[in-house]
Amino acid sequence: xxxxxKKKGRVKNIFEILDPLYTLDKTxxxxxxxxxxxxxxxxxxxxxxxxxxxxxxxxxxxYKTPRDYLAAPISELEQDIRPTGxxxxxxxxxxxxxxxxxxxxxxxxxATMEELIKLPGVGRKTANCVLGAAFDxxxxxxxxxxxxxxxxxxxxxxxxxxxxxxxxxxxIPKERWRxxxxxxxYHGRAVCKARKPDHAHCPVFKLCPSNDIS
Ligand code: SF4
Numbered sequence: 001x002x003x004x005x006k007k008k009g010r011v012k013n014i015f016e017i018l019d020p021l022y023t024l025d026k027t028x029x030x031x032x033x034x035x036x037x038x039x040x041x042x043x044x045x046x047x048x049x050x051x052x053x054x055x056x057x058x059x060x061x062x063y064k065t066p067r068d069y070l071a072a073p074i075s076e077l078e079q080d081i082r083p084t085g086x087x088x089x090x091x092x093x094x095x096x097x098x099x100x101x102x103x104x105x106x107x108x109x110x111a112t113m114e115e116l117i118k119l120p121g122v123g124r125k126t127a128n129c130v131l132g133a134a135f136d137x138x139x140x141x142x143x144x145x146x147x148x149x150x151x152x153x154x155x156x157x158x159x160x161x162x163x164x165x166x167x168x169x170x171x172i173p174k175e176r177w178r179x180x181x182x183x184x185x186y187h188g189r190a191v192c193k194a195r196k197p198d199h200a201h202c203p204v205f206k207l208c209p210s211n212d213i214s
Contacts, residue, residue: 009058022186096120145188
């Protein structure tokens with residue numbers, strides 16, 4: 001079995017090879033405030049960032065505060081966010097989250113994990129996205145790409161995102177947590193795809209224990 005020291009060295013190499021290849025900023029979602037980012041993150045479930053940005057362009061002009069979302073009739077908000085898909089569930093999540101913001105935090109988005117995950121519909125993944133991008137708080141974001149790549153790269157044996165988060169935190173320095181998540185997301189979209197990983201064009205081929213899976 002690979003020792004922790006060896007694994008740390010391998011992760012360092014993976015990071016340094018992939019980091020310069022994926023230069024997009026913190027997040028491709030467009031937002032101006034932590035609250036806007038929170039709404040965008042909810043909308044981004046099973047939807048591309050580009051599609052979310054197309055919807056939020058007008059959404060953020062219409063709704064400025066949590067109370068604005070709460071005041072909107074459900075059917076109207078559903079139509080406003082419909083192009084992002086799963087609009088009924090997302091409307092419920094937005095309403096629940098906004099109610100939580102008003103009830104618990106006076107309408108302001110809090111800047112700690114403990115407070116954020118008290119909001120209805122906000123899990124550790126969403127909270128880490130918001131903390132990292134809006135407040136510069138380090139955190140490992142474990143979405144579907146990060147989970148898949150961590151398993152393929154042999155960085156975890158866990159399937160549970162919260163446990164994967166802890167495994168990755170042990171392997172790389174805090175200041176790289178956020179960036180490492182982003183790198184894995186980009187690499188997962190571009191090369192190490194769910195259905196057909198492109199081993200032949202993968203720059204970390206030699207560092208990957210799954211370089212022969214189909
Ligand atoms: S070698 Fe293959 S499985 Fe490993 S990271 Fe690259 S594309 Fe993914």
